[in-house]
Structure formats: structure tokens, C-alpha cells
Amino acid sequence: MPNTNSSANETAPGVMAQAVREGLFAGVLAFGMFLLYVGIETYQNIDNALVWRTRWGLLAIFVLVAAVGRFLIVGFVKPRLDRRKLSKAKAGIPEVSDDKGFFHKNFLKLSMLALVLYPPIVVSLYGVQGSLKFVDNFGIQILIYVMLAWGLNVVVGLAGLLDLGYVAFYAVGAYSYALLSDTFGLSFWLLLPLAGILAAFWGIILGFPVLRLRGDYLAIVTLAFGEIIRLVLMNWSDVTGGTAGISGIAKASIFGIWSFDVGADNNFAKVFGLPMSSAYYKIFLFYVILALCLITAYVTIKLRSMPIGRAWEALREDEIACRSLGIDTVKTKLTAFAIGAMFGGFAGSFFAARQGFVSPESFVFLESAVILAIVVLGGMGSLTGIAIAAVVMIGGTELLREMEFLKHVFGPDFTPELYRMLLFGLAMVAVMLFKPRGFVGSREPTAFLKERKAVSGSFTKEGHG
Amino acid sequence: MTPGNTTMTRDTILKVEHLSMRFGGLMAINDLSLEAKRGEITALIGPNGAGKTTVFNCITGFYKPTMGMITLTQKDGDQFLLERLSDFEITKKAKVARTFQNIRLFSGLTVLENLLVAQHNKLMKASGYTIMGLLGLGSYKREADGAIELARQWLEKADLIDRADDPAGDLPYGAQRRLEIARAMCTGPELLCLDEPAAGLNPKESLALNTLLNSIRDETGTSILLIEHDMSVVMEISDHVVVLEYGQKISDGTPDHVKNDPKVIAAYLGVDDDELEEVMHEELDGGSH
Numbered sequence A: 001m002p003n004t005n006s007s008a009n010e011t012a013p014g015v016m017a018q019a020v021r022e023g024l025f026a027g028v029l030a031f032g033m034f035l036l037y038v039g040i041e042t043y044q045n046i047d048n049a050l051v052w053r054t055r056w057g058l059l060a061i062f063v064l065v066a067a068v069g070r071f072l073i074v075g076f077v078k079p080r081l082d083r084r085k086l087s088k089a090k091a092g093i094p095e096v097s098d099d100k101g102f103f104h105k106n107f108l109k110l111s112m113l114a115l116v117l118y119p120p121i122v123v124s125l126y127g128v129q130g131s132l133k134f135v136d137n138f139g140i141q142i143l144i145y146v147m148l149a150w151g152l153n154v155v156v157g158l159a160g161l162l163d164l165g166y167v168a169f170y171a172v173g174a175y176s177y178a179l180l181s182d183t184f185g186l187s188f189w190l191l192l193p194l195a196g197i198l199a200a201f202w203g204i205i206l207g208f209p210v211l212r213l214r215g216d217y218l219a220i221v222t223l224a225f226g227e228i229i230r231l232v233l234m235n236w237s238d239v240t241g242g243t244a245g246i247s248g249i250a251k252a253s254i255f256g257i258w259s260f261d262v263g264a265d266n267n268f269a270k271v272f273g274l275p276m277s278s279a280y281y282k283i284f285l286f287y288v289i290l291a292l293c294l295i296t297a298y299v300t301i302k303l304r305s306m307p308i309g310r311a312w313e314a315l316r317e318d319e320i321a322c323r324s325l326g327i328d329t330v331k332t333k334l335t336a337f338a339i340g341a342m343f344g345g346f347a348g349s350f351f352a353a354r355q356g357f358v359s360p361e362s363f364v365f366l367e368s369a370v371i372l373a374i375v376v377l378g379g380m381g382s383l384t385g386i387a388i389a390a391v392v393m394i395g396g397t398e399l400l401r402e403m404e405f406l407k408h409v410f411g412p413d414f415t416p417e418l419y420r421m422l423l424f425g426l427a428m429v430a431v432m433l434f435k436p437r438g439f440v441g442s443r444e445p446t447a448f449l450k451e452r453k454a455v456s457g458s459f460t461k462e463g464h465g
Numbered sequence B: 001m002t003p004g005n006t007t008m009t010r011d012t013i014l015k016v017e018h019l020s021m022r023f024g025g026l027m028a029i030n031d032l033s034l035e036a037k038r039g040e041i042t043a044l045i046g047p048n049g050a051g052k053t054t055v056f057n058c059i060t061g062f063y064k065p066t067m068g069m070i071t072l073t074q075k076d077g078d079q080f081l082l083e084r085l086s087d088f089e090i091t092k093k094a095k096v097a098r099t100f101q102n103i104r105l106f107s108g109l110t111v112l113e114n115l116l117v118a119q120h121n122k123l124m125k126a127s128g129y130t131i132m133g134l135l136g137l138g139s140y141k142r143e144a145d146g147a148i149e150l151a152r153q154w155l156e157k158a159d160l161i162d163r164a165d166d167p168a169g170d171l172p173y174g175a176q177r178r179l180e181i182a183r184a185m186c187t188g189p190e191l192l193c194l195d196e197p198a199a200g201l202n203p204k205e206s207l208a209l210n211t212l213l214n215s216i217r218d219e220t221g222t223s224i225l226l227i228e229h230d231m232s233v234v235m236e237i238s239d240h241v242v243v244l245e246y247g248q249k250i251s252d253g254t255p256d257h258v259k260n261d262p263k264v265i266a267a268y269l270g271v272d273d274d275e276l277e278e279v280m281h282e283e284l285d286g287g288s289h
Ligand SMILES: Nc1ncnc2c1ncn2[C@@H]1O[C@H](COP(=O)(O)OP(=O)(O)OP(=O)(O)O)[C@@H](O)[C@H]1O
Pocket: B023, B026, B028, B046, B047, B048, B049, B050, B051, B052, B053, B054, B055, B101
């Protein structure tokens, strides 16, 4: 170690000078970039006239963060990283094995345990009513996105088909539940599989014309499909209620034994003599979506090691080679679309049961983009990576809502959740810079002869269509 | 050439008749007829751009020929008109497998997984089209083990067993070529079409390839159709040679016959026959050493 220290000390002055220079440069750049966006604000005064005022303080914060951040990165973080890399290279540890220790086997078990215990812990900490926010906003919200992203992962991550309209299947699931439970009074537990099947059916319908296309064309057509579904939902008012949507959707029950309807005789809280609260329903829903997520993960993992899953991955790697091996690529793509859509449908019907209200507004293109971003950030094909990405992205945006203290910094008009997209953008840029293949870029082989070695992301392809 | 050949049935496995392929104004193949005998290695040679790969693409369904008929006769007598089948059906039903001139492996899958993907149709059936397999019913487990066993056998034959769990993209070039052949063999073909398997190999790897191809022919009885530029490979292992130039057949016969055909020599060297016949001989001799 002594020699690395001395070499670091030798280069330190040069590094510091460079850090100061780059810090200043970043500050100037930030000033130029944010001068108009942040430094000047327009607002309407009492006469409804648009006037502007300056926000020098806020601008100064932006510039300082950029300058100091750059200074710290160049001056301290980078040399340290380089040194660590160097010593590792000297010790002969290959870099690929880097993240293997972290995503250790126990990681999965521990996180499972944490998830199962999450509601009781939160209830014991904050009380029944106080747990609502944590179970609903953080727990359920994140798990819905985990499930959606895992579903999309089958299409994008495994089969390599870029689908920008995934939210359409989510919508099909949600409206299937809303309409069928409204019209026929069928129960959640019957409609959940049905919604999945209907979504899968739509997946196949979309698949047939689209799967001849590749790459960009496929992406554009799936995007259009997502918009078509949304526009139909918006304009077919007789059935879907148009932009107003459908409200008063029946709640799910605990397998018909206990209900969560306030008026019902077998109301859960009444039966057990508990005080009335909507928190019980949310806690129940938390376990439902957790179970749905686990089913999704189980099925995905199982399918990956079956011929169909291997064919999906082979398709992502090289479609022509697949055909030369006698694989019907059209059927293979259709199954990927159908299975991905089915998971979207499950999530959709769950969403409807949770909200009690659906409208086309919940199924805009941005949702597809967010789900896709989670898949890409997590690492295409990796369930663990995607789950982490969902926690970070969705949890992060929910956290923003909580950051009331920011109002003291940026003024009372500051609404932190509006900066959601900024967070997404920053996370995207950061991950793509440091981990271009996502949080978990390597892939686990589905079969092995002697030992299971993770395949580095540099060999896998993203697919082309 | 090999002693086993005389006892082997020598009927025709592949019959190409009056095959033509036109790309816009270019006749890439012009009225080509050829035959490949069962259990033999048939080589297809010719200068660059002669249309060899195009013939392969027509046989394996990647191109639809403009004209002509391609008949494949299986061991049990079943016949298939290949120009009527689509590419994946040709492998699945007619049992024709191929490799590509520019290697096409699943580089992000491991070597073993590459060989398992090749057994897709068999495994699909065994897994009850996934449903039975998901439920853990039926013979899937046994078939899956069998598939790994078959893969292991081919890995040993192709001398890749030590790299079985590495990504295919990580293999050196020669090993990738052998893997592509092993993968094609895992589909259980009756006819194996190899597009320049020796391209880019060093002499040692080229020799190993000869051994692999000979063992495929002699041990599995698979017929091989081979495109090759490397004359040492062609003359060494093929039973029958067809020479193409500008999409037309200019010679057809045993390696010795073709080697001495003045038309072939002219096509390859582009100059007067008599003058360069000796040069050709020299080159061929030099190549096989
Ligand atoms: N898809 C295509 N579209 C247009 N022209 C094509 C196409 N494929 C092949 N050709 C043309 O057909 C001719 C024959 O090409 P082919 O690839 O079959 O030659 P080859 O004998 O395999 O040559 P090489 O030894 O270089 O591999 C060439 O002139 C080529 O440009």
C-alpha cells in the first residue's frame, strides 16, 4: 500500500489544480444553462399579467452544487476509485466478480423476509392509520411497478422486442376488471385471471401484424398501439365512461370470506372487532400484489430455463440463427408478447381494485416510458436489478412528495413531486454513465455443466426488433 | 474413400434441378443442377461471388428461388420440396441444418446453452409446449437431461468441453466455428450445410476441422454439403466436388477430376489453361502439406 499512497501524493497537486479548473468550468456551464430556467421566473400578478422576477439565490445554489460537485468528483472521488481499481488489478481480482458478493444468495431471502414483515413493522411503528401512507404509497405503488417491469422484461429484456406501448395491456387489465365487475358483479378472484387472459389475447392481436417489423419500426407501432387503446377508452364513452372513467369499482375481498365494503356484514374490521380503517384493505392488497409479484418472478425464472425462455433469449441474440435451428420465431415472439401482456393485465386488474377508479389518464405514454426506464435501468433480463430500479425510481418519486422541508429552501411554491422527471433523467444519465448495462448487467446462464458463471453484459445483445 | 462407404446406401439425399436466383438484374444463379449423395461430403467451390452462398440460402429457405426445384429425400424415404418450405421448417421438418459464412452464434448465451437452443423443437414437445413442463409433468425432466447429455457429446467431439460454461462470444475464432457446427448437429440433421467452415482457421485448427467433419460423416451418417475456399480441406475430405462460376456449374466430379479440369483452373486463376495448370498443381500440393 505505501507505494500507492506516495504516488497519489505526488500527483495530488496536479489533480487539485485540475479539480479547481473543472469545478470552475462546471460552475460557469451551470450558470449559462440555468440562468434562464432557474434564475428568472415568470408568474401572473393580480391583474393576470405575466411578469417576471429573478431568483438569484436559487441560481446560486444550482451553480454551487455543480461547481463543488465537480470539484469533489475530480479531486477526491475519481482518484480514490482509480486507486481502488489499481490495487484490485494488482491483486489480480477480475472486475466482473465485483457485484457478485453484494447480490449474494442471502440477499433474496432477506429481502423476501423484509417484504413479508413490512406491514406489521410499519403498523407497530406508526399505528394502523399511520401505516397507510407507507403500505400504500411506498409498498403497493412500488410493487405494482415491479410487477409491470417484470412483465415488460419478458418482452424487452428476454426476447429483445422493444415495446413502447406496454401500458395498453395494463389498461386492458384495469378496464376488464372495472367493466366486468360493474356489469356482471363478478369477484376479483375470478376476474384477475380473466383480465390476464384478455390482456394476453390483446398481446397476440397486437403481435400478429407487428412482429414482422423490427427495431425502430416495432417500437413506433407498439407506441401507436398504446395510444390507440387509450384513445378508444377515452372516446368510447358509452362503455368506458370516456375521460371521466369508471368509479366505484368493487373492492377485492379475502376470497369471499371477509369483505372490505363498509356496509357489509362480513366486513373485516367488524368481524374482528377492530376500529374502522381503510388501512386493513391496503395491507391486504399489499400481500396480494406481493403474491402476484412472486408468481411473476417464479414464472419468469421457470420459463427462462425452459425451451421457450431460451428461445426468447436466443431470439434477442440472433434471430436468423434461431430460424436456422428450426425455431418458429413468429410463434416465439407471440408467446413473449402474450406472457408479458398477461402480467400487465394482472397488474391492471389489481390497480383497478386498489384505486376503485380507472380513467384513461392513468394509461398515458409516460407510464410506458417509466416502466421501460425501470427495465433498462435495472438491467435487461435481471429480476433483481429491475426490482432495485423500481424501488429507487418509484420510491424516489414518492419520497419527493415527503420532502416538505425543501419548501423552506426553495420557497413555499415549490412542489417537489414536479421534479419527478428530473429525478428520472438524472438516474438514467448516472446509470448509463457508470453501469451502461443497468444495475445488474450480467446474465445468469440457465444451464451449466461444471459451474454457473455469470455472463458479462459485454457479450449479451439488446435485440434488434 | 473410407471403407464404410461401399456398404453405405448411396442414394441421393439432395437434388437441385434448374435452380435460378435473380436479384434485380443480376442472375446470381443460372440454371444450376446438382446432386448430393447420402453419407458423402459434397463440396461446392468457386471464385468469390460465384453464387455459392446464394445456393445455400435457397436450399435452406432464406431465399425463395426464382425458378427451380430442390428435393430432399430422407433416410426413411420421405421427400420434401424445399423451395416450398419456410426457413425454420426446412430445419424442423426436412432436417437440413446450416452454418453461416460470418459466424452467427448466440454470443451472450453460454456454449452449452447454444447447443440447448438447437434442440428447441424436441424439448418443446417434451415440455408439452411449456405447459406440462411448468407444472412439472411429463417427460420433460428426462428429455432435458438427455439434451444436456447430447450437448456434452458434441462438446467433446468439437473439443469445447472445457469452455462449456463460458459465453459463446468469448471463444476464439476457431472454436466459434466448431461450436457453430456442433450446434447445427444438435438439431439432428440428415444434411449439414457448412458455409466456409475453414475460413480464418490456422493450419492446426483446419486439421482439427477435417477430423471433426470426417467423424460427423462416418459416425452419424450425416451427409455434408460444404462451401470451401481452402483447397487442402476440399481435396482432403470431400467425396464429390461441384464447381460454380458466375452462377453456373462448370465442373462436377471427384476431387481428382475437378482438380485437373482446365475450366476450373481457368476460372480460379483467370488466365490461359495450359499455362497455369502446373501452377495450380503446385498450389494444391503446397496447401495440403
Ligand atoms: N441479397 C442479395 N441481394 C442482391 N445481390 C445479392 C444478394 N445476395 C447475393 N447477391 C449477389 O449474388 C452474387 C453471388 O453472391 P454469393 O454470396 O452467393 O457468392 P459466394 O460464391 O458465396 O462468394 P464468396 O466466396 O465471396 O462467399 C454476388 O454478386 C452477390 O453480390
